[in-house]
Amino acid sequence: xxxxxxxxxxxxxxxxxxxxxxxxxxxxxxxxxxxxxxxxxxxxxxxxxxxxxxxxxxxxxxxxxxxxxxxxxxxxxxxxxxxxxxxxxxxxxxxxxxxxxxxxxxxxxxxxxxxxxxxxxxxxxxxxxxxxxxxxxxxxxxxxxxxxxxxxxxxxxxxxxxxxxxxxxxxxxxxxxxxxxxxxxxxxxxxxxxxxxxxxxxxxxxxxxxxxxxxxxxxxxxxxxxxxxxxxxxxxxxxxxxxxxxxxxxxxxxxxxxxxxxxxxxxxxxxxxxxxxxxxxxxxxxxxxxxxxxxxxxxxxxxxxxxxxxxxxxxxxxxxxxxxxxxxxxxxxxxxxxxxxxxxxxxxxxxxxxxxxxxxxxxxxxxxxxxxxxxxxxxxxxxxxxxxxxxxxxxxxxxxxxxxxxxxxxxxxxxxxxxxxxxxxxxxxxxxxxxxxxxxxxxxxxx
Amino acid sequence: xxxxxxxxxxxxxxxxxxxxxxxxxxxxxxxxxxxxxxxxxxxxxxxxxxxxxxxxxxxxxxxxxxxxxxxxxxxxxxxxxxxxxxxxxxxxxxxxxxxxxxxxxxxxxxxxxxxxxxxxxxxxxxxxxxxxxxxxxxxxxxxxxxxxxxxxxxxxxxxxxxxxxxxxxxxxxxxxxxxxxxxxxxxxxxxxxxxxxxxxxxxxxxxxxxxxxxxxxxxxxxxxxxxxxxxxxxxxxxxxxxxxxxxxxxxxxxxxxxxxxxxxxxxxxxxxxxxxxxxxxxxxxxxxxxxxx
Numbered sequence: 001x002x003x004x005x006x007x008x009x010x011x012x013x014x015x016x017x018x019x020x021x022x023x024x025x026x027x028x029x030x031x032x033x034x035x036x037x038x039x040x041x042x043x044x045x046x047x048x049x050x051x052x053x054x055x056x057x058x059x060x061x062x063x064x065x066x067x068x069x070x071x072x073x074x075x076x077x078x079x080x081x082x083x084x085x086x087x088x089x090x091x092x093x094x095x096x097x098x099x100x101x102x103x104x105x106x107x108x109x110x111x112x113x114x115x116x117x118x119x120x121x122x123x124x125x126x127x128x129x130x131x132x133x134x135x136x137x138x139x140x141x142x143x144x145x146x147x148x149x150x151x152x153x154x155x156x157x158x159x160x161x162x163x164x165x166x167x168x169x170x171x172x173x174x175x176x177x178x179x180x181x182x183x184x185x186x187x188x189x190x191x192x193x194x195x196x197x198x199x200x201x202x203x204x205x206x207x208x209x210x211x212x213x214x215x216x217x218x219x220x221x222x223x224x225x226x227x228x229x230x231x232x233x234x235x236x237x238x239x240x241x242x243x244x245x246x247x248x249x250x251x252x253x254x255x256x257x258x259x260x261x262x263x264x265x266x267x268x269x270x271x272x273x274x275x276x277x278x279x280x281x282x283x284x285x286x287x288x289x290x291x292x293x294x295x296x297x298x299x300x301x302x303x304x305x306x307x308x309x310x311x312x313x314x315x316x317x318x319x320x321x322x323x324x325x326x327x328x329x330x331x332x333x334x335x336x337x338x339x340x341x342x343x344x345x346x347x348x349x350x351x352x353x354x355x356x357x358x359x360x361x362x363x364x365x366x367x368x369x370x371x372x373x374x375x376x377x378x379x380x381x382x383x384x385x386x387x388x389x390x391x392x393x394x395x396x397x398x399x400x401x402x403x404x405x406x407x408x409x410x411x412x413x414x415x416x417x418x419x420x421x422x423x424x425x426x427x428x429x430x431x432x433x434x435x436x437x438x439x440x441x442x443x444x445x446x447x
Numbered sequence: 448x449x450x451x452x453x454x455x456x457x458x459x460x461x462x463x464x465x466x467x468x469x470x471x472x473x474x475x476x477x478x479x480x481x482x483x484x485x486x487x488x489x490x491x492x493x494x495x496x497x498x499x500x501x502x503x504x505x506x507x508x509x510x511x512x513x514x515x516x517x518x519x520x521x522x523x524x525x526x527x528x529x530x531x532x533x534x535x536x537x538x539x540x541x542x543x544x545x546x547x548x549x550x551x552x553x554x555x556x557x558x559x560x561x562x563x564x565x566x567x568x569x570x571x572x573x574x575x576x577x578x579x580x581x582x583x584x585x586x587x588x589x590x591x592x593x594x595x596x597x598x599x600x601x602x603x604x605x606x607x608x609x610x611x612x613x614x615x616x617x618x619x620x621x622x623x624x625x626x627x628x629x630x631x632x633x634x635x636x637x638x639x640x641x642x643x644x645x646x647x648x649x650x651x652x653x654x655x656x657x658x659x660x661x662x663x664x665x666x667x668x669x670x671x672x673x674x675x676x677x678x679x680x681x682x683x684x685x686x687x688x689x690x691x692x693x694x695x696x697x698x699x700x701x702x703x704x705x706x707x708x709x710x711x712x713x714x715x716x717x718x719x720x721x722x723x724x725x726x727x728x729x730x731x732x733x734x735x736x737x738x739x740x
Contacts, residue, residue: 128491212682212685268574268594268595271593271595412703447489
């Protein structure tokens with residue numbers, strides 16, 4: 001027994017040495033593999049160009065968008081026989097994670113989807129996206145975008161992505177419930193609170209909210225801040241040139257807690273996801289729902305939702321607060337996603353040409369085909385659209401200002417503080433003053 | 448066979464592939480994570496070496512220690528629940544009617560994926576039309592709690608499905624251990640006039656000791672690095688009330704894009720788990736192995 005053991009022991013050292021050597025070989029080899037093969041697209045023989053496009057509309061969850069993308073790609077390939085476009089499709093969260101991983105190893109697809117401002121900044125600073133100003137000033141897209149929409153994609157005077165979505169957030173309401181309790185669409189915040197009170201008295205949840213996702217509650221704060229302190233004050237507080245200590249912004253935070261105290265939101269909202277919150281509205285259990293226009297298909301064209309329900313949904317603009325500095329035509333919202341072209345793409349020119357084509361076609365078809373409002377101007381007279389769309393698109397044309405969603409506008413770390421504070425504010429775990437202090441500290445930190 | 452197995456080349460052939468894989472996907476990333484923790488890095492672009500700044504910050508980060516406290520509570524809860532699992536396993540291993548069926552019933556939760564369990568319990572805890580609150584309402588509770596939205600209840604509400612989820616796993620381990628104890632020992636004890644309680648505490652428990660030690664380590668370390676159910680059910684909310692170390696690390700790295708700090712947190716989590724394992728091994732170490740046969 002002991003003899004055998006000692007034999008093993010002696011060979012032990014050799015073993016370790018051998019293993020270490022092999023391991024280091026393997027690392028070197030795998031190290032070589034990465035990077036060489038990097039950039040997706042490559043121009044192969046016969047002038048064939050392969051473009052890789054990564055997007056986030058899987059067939060399952062975003063059927064209409066997915067169909068439209070494929071349709072545009074097919075048409076483009078038909079018109080340009082030398083171009084092959086490969087799609088890679090991922091779900092939202094996975095998409096964000098993969099984008100991160102790919103950029104760390106410098107293997108971004110030729111064309112991809114990005115979000116604006118804070119999300120985009122590290123990619124731009126890292127030199128991964130290519131400027132798109134030539135397309136923006138080009139013959140096809142010049143003056144096509146709704147004013148202000150491309151600003152969110154600009155950094156240091158250059159635009160790094162072209163938006164293909166524009167969302168504003170109205171308050172949807174259930175006309176049937178309003179009628180049942182003789183309620184009128186509120187024009188002022190006092191009237192709004194009266195509506196809330198009446199609904200609570202009758203045992204109906206006034207507002208559907210799923211605040212586990214946190215950005216949902218942020219919308220309410222953003223609007224109140226906008227209506228009370230004005231959009232300029234809010235913008236400045238977020239970019240750091242102003243301050244969250246502004247009395248108007250603190251008042252907005254305390255108004256949120258007033259609403260919570262009135263039981264304005266459905267029960268347990270801080271533990272529910274947006275989808276769960278939404279289902280309260282979709283099941284006639286809650287009377288109002290503040291959400292962006294990406295929900296419009298559910299209230300108009302989505303065949304899975306009963307027509308009777310769709311007919312009873314209307315919307316109103318966020319009411320005015322007495323004595324506030326806001327404007328009724330100021331919206332919270334902003335461009336959704338945009339298209340970028342990778343700076344390191346080997347087929348940049350072809351990729352850009354496709355993006356230009358894509359933005360144009362998308363703008364023409366996205367409302368009718370996918371129910372998505374594009375960032376390019378829509379001619380409402382040309383297409384036959386559901387009334388809710390026409391009303392909202394007209395509202396958009398009258399917009400005096402669009403305040404970008406706070407969590408998109410802020411840098412990643414500050415955005416997380418903001419979102420956590422929103423949940424704390426709604427859960428009454430912080431006072432409005434603490435809410436302001438935490439924001440100030442996070443924005444001063446600058447990351 | 449003996450001859451083949453003594454050939455070092457053959458041993459290497461069998462052992463090397465998995466060993467290399469282990470190194471490449473586990474040990475090398477661990478070292479790299481430790482290194483990333485020394486940098487300020489947003490995940491993209493260049494890293495800035497900042498030495499021990501991240502680790503220093505971690506020591507004074509109240510949010511991290513809060514999440515560590517939550518993890519510790521979970522570890523404590525899982526540790527205590529082992530007693531319950533053990534009792535169930537003892538009962539099941541005895542000759543009772545329907546033990547076979549009961550064993551399967553206990554085992555089923557283990558077969559479900561964590562996400563499915565999370566979805567199931569989300570429905571149970573739903574504040575208005577969840578099973579739990581409907582039940583409470585039907586027995587006359589006027590204002591049933593908002594389980595996952597109430598900061599003081601949310602941890603408890605999460606621990607219950609976690610403990611439920613792992614019941615089958617530990618019961619199975621204990622059951623197998625108990626079945627391994629030779630029947631002759633129990634028979635001899637019975638002839639000597641030992642009661643069921645005496646058999647359980649004097650024979651079964653001591654002989655199961657090694658198994659119990661292993662399960663203590665498994666459950667405590669498993670709890671310290673627990674992530675999935677909490678991520679799906681509350682995402683650490685509301686306002687950090689159910690944040691554990693692993694979810695804190697995820698949020699730092701993938702939400703705040705602070706990969707340096709996230710890596711430091713991950714490394715700290717690893718160290719804490721290592722220390723916990725070491726301490727448990729020290730505490731539960733036996734100098735003498737009990738052998739009755």
